Amino acid sequence: MTSTNQHIQHHTEKNQNKARLLISCTDKPGIVAAISTFLHEHGANIVESNQYTTHPDEGTFFIRIEFAASDMKEKEETFQEGFKEIAAQFHMKWRLTFLYKLKNMAIFVSKELHCLRELLYEWESGGLMADIPLVISNHKEGKELVESFGIPFYHIPASKEIRHEVEEEQLKLLKEYDIDVIVLARYMQILTPHFVSTHPSKIINIHHSFLPAFIGANPHKRAHKRGVKLIGATCHYVTDDLDEGPIIEQDVIRVDHRNHIDDLKKKGRLIERTVLNRGVKWDLEDRVIVHQNKTIVL
Template sequence: MRTQKCTNGGLLKLNVTNHEQRARLLVSCQDRPGVVAHISTLLFEHHANIVQSDQYSTDPEGGMFFMRIEFDWNEEKSPFQTIESAFTELAKTHEFTYKLEKASRKKQMAIFVSKENHCLSELLWKWRAGELVADIPLVISNHPDNREEVESYGIPFHHIASTKANRKEAEQKAIKLLKEHNIELIVLARYMQILSPDFVSEFPQQIINIHHSFLPAFIGANPYAKAFERGVKLIGATAHYVTDDLDEGPIIEQDVLRVNHRHTVTDLRVAGRNIERIALARAVGWHLNDQLLVHTNKTIAF
């Protein structure tokens, strides 16, 4: 895993690892002594080498503990399946939940879009450039406008018209497609439809949306017009997981841009689109890279 300096002085992870025998482990449990020791010992006993480890505790006295580890394993000395079985037993014994993934495995991702294509184009470009490591078996839209762009990437485009009259039927058609392709992540790239609770329940913590506002400010339609009327000095965008509560799911990433009285509503929309595409792509990358854990209505982003 290579890193480079961000402009804010932090480190930016670049998802360019070529290690075929590298894995990622995410752990959540009640904070108590020995958790790290037990996990480290298991990896050591199975000839694995920890290359990166991050931990976070909400409260050392009875709070929650979260950890992300990247490690290399030796398939000849200890097969991955053996390590998986060992973690299953360890999790039962010490009462923690975990997710273990091979870094080389590509998740199946679907993109939903309406008419505006700025977020869609950003995701497709990063995907083709290898910055988003995933397979994209399909793009679904309630409008036909972006068919040509999507199909130019060799990705099937499905136009499913959705109105109040056929909303349930349209969602069932989309769900059927998603299930057929074993989709693990759905990205709403400015998909201007409200998903029903039935749809959301099919894909818990697997749907990422971009909201064209710095939530919780200016929710709903026309946020840039509302921001203009308030004379805001900052505009932003929010990427979050989708829940039944509209625009109130766990926030993954937010970004902002400073503006002033000279900016028109059109200026704000143009600037906002740039923020939206960056914030959404960043959130999607973190999810694909197994850097996110959800606790209550918050995310822990490693």
């Protein structure tokens, strides 16, 4: 058994009786009491709970609850159906996930492989709890690396002229592998609105600048020209507006007048891979709630 399989098996055994609730709704008295009572009545024990309420003028309530119950698999439908009454009462947006079911994550990549490497190493060591059934790329550079982890590699050349045909082929693969999360690990292609609409708030991108600065291509060149003293990277969900989706995580590193464009790119790669890894990890752990064009990370 490989180390990755051992990590997955250990995770499944450890968490077979655990689940998570992610909730957002208008703030009002009684929400936490109703949730707690429901879980207690269904034999569940709260393991972890984090909540946040926006400014009173808006008054939106967010909560993430991890709970445990014996024989969770047998109770799954009971929890799903039973909670609908509370959700309707408080007009909740909610998601219930069961931890014995690992999410299926697809990775898209182009020529630059530093973010892909980071994700694969974290996955192999048990830092990212997901199944990775495939990697899709418009170049062949990552084939040997990906297949060394025992993951199928799909080379699908892409360009603006054949974008729709390429995306149809990609979407078929995503459906075939029942993909829950798509990670663009420096996949240097713009996705169409049709593609984005098939996986709302489930496509995670890494942009090689500290957004909203230097949106689009060649941010390091423009940052160097502007003489910035900090460069960064931004992990965000993809929307139809280029590089303007809800931000999950960001970080920066200091630079100065001695650094040329290649220096900025080299330093930027260090930030990109760690920022993307954190953002993906939080998403897989159900810590991120999208609210308007922002995220609440619990």
